[in-house]
Amino acid sequence: MLSLSKTRIAAVSTAVIAFAVTGGNALAQKKYDTGATDAEIKIGNIMPYSGPASAYGVIGKVQEAYFNKINAEGGINGRKIKFISYDDGYSPPKAVEQARKLVESDEVLFVFNPLGTPSNSAIQKYMNAKKVPQLFVATGATKWNDPKDFPWTMGWQPNYQSEGRIYAKYLMKERPNGKIAILYQNDDYGKDLLKGLKDGLGAKGASMIALEESYEVSEPTIDSHIVKAKATGADVFVSITTPKFGAQSIKKVAEIGWKPLFILNNVAASIGSVMKPAGFENGQDIVSANYAKDATDPQWANDPGMKNFDAFLQKYIPEANRTDGSVMFGYNTAQTMAIVLKAAGDNLTRENMMKQAANLKDIQLEGLLPGIKLNTSATDFAPIEQLQLMKFKGDKWELFGDVLSGEAGG
Amino acid sequence: MTTAHETATAAPATGKAAAAAAPSMNVARAASLITLALLLLAPLFLKNFYIFQMTQWLIYAIALLALNILTGGSGQFSLGQSAFYAVGAYTAAVMMEIMGVNYVLTLPAAGLICFVFGFLFGLPALRLSGIYLALATFALAVAMPQVLKLHFFEHWTGGVQGLVIIKPDPPEFIKTIGVKMSQDMWLYYFTLVVGIGIYIASVNLLASRSGRAMMAIRDNQIAAAAMGVDVPLYKTLAFGISAGITGVAGALGAIAVAFVAPDSYTIQLAIALFLGMVIGGVGWLPGSLAGAAFMVFVPNIAESISKGLSGAIFGVILIIIIFLVPHGARQIAYMAQHLIGKIGKSS
Amino acid sequence: MELFVNQVLAGISTGAIYACMALAVVMIYQAIDHLNFAQGEMAMFSTFIAYQLMQWGVPYWWTFPLTLIISFAGGIAIERALFKPLGNAPVLVHVAGFIALFAILNSVAGLTWDWTIKQFPTPFGNAPFLGSQLISTHQAGMIGITFILLILLFVFFRFTRVGLAMRAAAALPESAKLVGINVSWMIALGWGMASGIGAIAGILIAPVVFLEPNMMGGVLVYGFASAVLGGLTSPFGAVMGGFLVGVFENLVGTYIPGVGNELKLPIALALIVTVLVLKPGGLFGRAYVQRV
């Protein structure tokens, strides 16, 4: 029986060895399900390499590079990783086709980090019926933490509702009599975060909301929404936007001379790909929250974890743009996967994969903020539940307050 | 002058095809029989995943058939088929999941609702032609996902999250006659039967009085009107029939994938359907199978060559195809017929 | 009332984006009698070329003409390499060609410059224009350039022999050949000009929406809608169409209760279709006459 001990890794050169075996017979005989042999472990993955969300395709490429690194360094427990990643073009029907191809044709052990709420929703039932793990899905929807109904599906990043609640808490404290204007993307992600925010504000907070305005991804600019938000006389502006629209909202708010308390969601908090293009001078004092280190934030320049990250990029995927938050995301998720695989030892069954994934105890990753830990249990399928608030000062984010948990969805 | 010239150049092409079709009717018949046999037998030897892929292929072929009836049959151009496909899919999903209706019954319902929707859309479309109609249908395709996630309908449609559908099992009688059949295989044969039914109906439609009326409109609208064809009626009818069949395909697609969401039915799908029609050969119903194969498999080929450039490779493959055979699979079939005819004569 | 004025002003500034693109759409329509679905991606690619030149240290005012020349040549090259060989193939095949071009440009731009947004400089600055914070100097500059382009195009088509020849080639290729016009090169020239105007549109739009491979996706839909609303045969109509769509869309979003904001694009499109049904040539275009 394997389990992960409480381990702190601050500056481990190879992140993978971040676990220890405590008791149990680790040397149990080898057990394999489809997709695992003495020589290799087949991992499936689905990414939108083409189509409207192709910006996220880089995640799959970084993950592939990371598994190449592991293989170059001897693999995990002597086994090489075979990472099979398919394109679904962000189309749910295609995701179903690709998931089935992975499971039935390529016969992977499990599917790791498939991206997008619609795609994951489409394959969730199938994966659970087939009893193939759908591990660490790349979406922040709250519904992935449902071990009772979907014991084969697990999230990874903090869910959007938790993030929304954290902002709500902060607002109730900072501006108890504030007037809030919210701009959100009209899709699963925007609505989920909005729900967390509204739940967090509660009955009292509901009266604080002056405007809930949605925008569509197909809109070239969101300027008119911001004009409308300002016209409500709000003194708090919450921007639930993806990077491009986040940058637009920062710029436009500054341009029209509006000075609200500006809350920008984590999705758009990258310095390199949002704050800088939007102009640092426009982004001062914006509040956001994060769980991962921003590779473009100068405060991590000498951080050992960041140095490892850079060394990895340089050696295995030099073409990746480190200012892109997705690159760090791919790195962190791949590391998490490696940790779980290592912990699984020679018991490479699908059941054990879920068991190990649900047995993360206070794991820290090089790319996560200090104090953010991965924790899971048989009843908790949400590995990262914490975020830390931060405020933009000069050219970097200043973290403040404690590491917070939104406690949404279990 | 111009119109006369256009019809003059268009006419030999169709005339040629017709002339070629007569002597090599047997070739065509043999080809259809072989295709049918393959369609019937292939699943018995394939893994479930491939059966699923074939089901997808058949479903897209049905949708392409519908588009062919519209563009090939009545000369109207649509970049908005994804909208009808979506309505059909959601009809099936809502009926099955919210109202608990049997999946078989959702198909006629989807067909009917889409027929009405298409017919109504065809009314304003009557006043538009060429590029304007393309734009209007394009607008419909762009607007549809936004309508689907509208908060008013959320109770039924599941809003941005979509709806998960329970995949149907093979009916009891299959078990009682002692055949073990997977859900995938059952759905495949179910789709095949529906598809063949629609194909036969479509062929008969195009050969009927109404079909000839529609094609007269395609060739020369004013001449058709002068001949006494009720142009507005047949144009809207073509839209309605095309939308109805597309709706059935959408419903089948929803059942096969067991999930509907606004993101499943974006403009990307409309464009893919349009390309499928061009690749298959505009107005040639059997070409729908070739076009659907393009839709299902070419993206996979592109991605297997390069992940980072899959879009570009897809584009290059597409360009190569339209350079080599601008008339699509129809042209290949014509050349093959020609070749077989020659061999037949010389031996 | 203040909200109304604000939304109209914001609509005008967004409309400037649409107007710019609509002008490029009309340009290609004049040349090939069709809409080019890859036009937005061509504009995006041109803008990336400008970005790359600046990254290499070329000053902005040199970048601008250089990008124009490269785009112009690129447009001609695309026509010669891709669409001339398709020659007499049916129109639908050409549309498939546009889609292929779209996929290629988008994908290559994504691989070359990746998908993160890039800041693109503006020569006009971002200060409030004439004291109104709703229209920045950049947007005012953009409107200005759009109108200058419009006038230049008007003069070109109305008063130059090449412009006259281009119009003739687009209107009646057969007759144009009989008076000695090289229709094939006129089409290529149209592609070049459309590509150049697209480059200007891209360079003007990028500072507002930020440069990235998908930046023109939404803009093109609006550009088409604007051009069609104003009349595909009328550059002036297209520009007006751009402003109308921009303003109109904002007013729908602000004043139609319940669904206005969620459905502002569908409602705007539905209205455009309605306009077309009533006035098939667009608001400012010539009526479409069919002769037997």
Add this chain to the structure above:
Amino acid sequence: MSTMLAIKELRSYYGQVQALHGLELSIREGAVTTLLGANGAGKTTTIRAVCNMVRSTGSIEFEGKSLMGRPTESIVQYGIAHVPQGRGTFTTMTVEENLQLGAITRKDIKAIGADIEKMYAYFPVLKQRHTQQAGTLSGGEQQMLAVARALMLRPRLMLLDEPSFGLAPLVVRDLFGILRKINQEDKVTILVVEQNAQLALELAETAFVIETGRIVMSGDAKEIANNEDIRKSYLGY
């Protein structure tokens, strides 16, 4: 007078269908020649072949230079103006723009203005309407515009395809009068393809009769007009 245009062994095809079967025809410089025949006999095809608008084999020589295989738009460089069937009017453009288009290949830009005035003198009605869209003109006016547009090239040979088609008899008389004037005063050689044989024979000096893609008769226009047998069997009047 020397031969200006010589057509030999001309075979033309529309797709698989052959429209001309070894046609032979020659035109003398300075003359008005007419090509007569019934609908579908190949009249239009013949002059379309001269401008390379239809796939053909054989030989077409203009003043000793072969025209075969030359792109349509380069034919005007030889001074050949073609007034197509249906007039080819640029309906969305103004009358004056149409005239300018006729001279679009000319290098002597300065002289164009004077030529436009000359056309207005020939066809005063065009002057009245010079800013109007050409599509708003009547059929006869459009035909005049088409002839004027062709003359703007300062052609040496003008090919006219059924100029009388759809026009009132009086208008046709006017038009043919002007054609005669152009031939005599401006020394423009003219080939006119006509179904209206009677009129064409009055205008022309030489006539050719075409039937199913072959020349079946040629000779002096007056003689043909006076020969009742020919008129009855070939020209139908």
